C-alpha cells in the first residue's frame with residue numbers, strides 16, 4: 484500500500500463501506516488489488532493500493548472514474564456550470580429518457596451529470612428503473628458544492644498509481660486475479676427484508692447472482708487468490724459461505740430505499756486467508 488494523502492469517496496453511495504474499514508485486515512503483501520463492486524470506492528480510497536483493477540457494472544459510474552483519472556480540469560469546469568434548482572435537476576435527470584441524445588453527451592458531461600445527480604438527489608441514492616432511467620427525486624438542496632480539493636486528490640491517486648478501470652459484471656473481472664493478488668468483494672447485500680435496497684442496476688442482483696458469486700469465490704480459492712467479502716448477516720449468507728471464515732461485525736447503516744432505517748446492524752466479513 485502506498486504512503487498517502489487523504490482521499491475520500493467523492494460520492495454518497497448506498498452500502499458504502501467507510502465505517503467497515505476498521506474491521507478489515509488486508510494481507511500484508513499483495514500484487515494487484517481487485518475491487519469488482521466498486522461503488523463509491525470507500526475501501527479503495529482508504530487503503531489506496533499502488534496497483535489495482537477496479538470495476539463495477541454501472542457504466543455511468545465507471546465513466547465518472549475514467550473522467551476523474553484523465554480529465555479532471557474540464558470536469559471541474561463542467562461541474563461549476565451546474566445549477567442548484569429543482570427545474571435544472573429534472574432537466575438533467577431526464578436526459579437519459581432519450582438514448583439518442585444521451586449518447587451525444589461527452590464523457591465529461593456525463594460524469595458531471597452523474598456527480599451532480601448524486602449530490603442533489605434524494606438521499607444520495609442511485610436507482611434506475613427497468614428501462615435504465617435514473618428515477619430518484621430532487622433532494623431539495625439549496626446549493627451544489629464542488630469539493631475541488633478532494634476531486635483532485637482522487638484524480639491524483641487514480642493517475643499516479645497503476646489503476647485499471649473497467650465496466651462490467653464481476654465474473655468477467657474475476658477471471659484475472661492470480662495467487663499473489665487480493666480481491667475485495669462488496670456485492671449488493673442479500674436482503675434483510677423486502678424493503679432492503681439492492682437495486683443499483685436495472686437488472687438488480689438476484690439470489691442466482693449470489694450463487695454465481697459463491698462459485699466464483701470457490702474458483703478463486705482453488706487458484707490461491709485471497710479474498711474478503713462483505714455481506715449481510717442472514718441465514719442464507721452464513722449457509723452459502725459456511726466453508727470459509729466468517730466474522731460478525733457491527734456496522735452503522737445510513738441509507739435504505741426510503742431514507743429511514745438508520746442504526747446498527749450485524750454484517751459479515753468472509754475470508755479465505
Ligand SMILES: C[S@@+](CC[C@H](N)C(=O)[O-])C[C@H]1O[C@@H](n2cnc3c(N)ncnc32)[C@H](O)[C@@H]1O
Pocket residue numbers: 496497498499500501519520521522523524525526538539540541651652653654669670671672683684687688692
Ligand atoms: C454495495 S455496493 C458497493 C459499495 C462500495 N463498496 C462502497 O464502499 O461504496 C455494490 C455495487 O455493486 C455494483 N453491481 C451490481 N451488480 C453488479 C454485477 N453483476 N457486477 C459488478 N458490479 C455490480 C453496483 O453498481 C454497486 O455499485
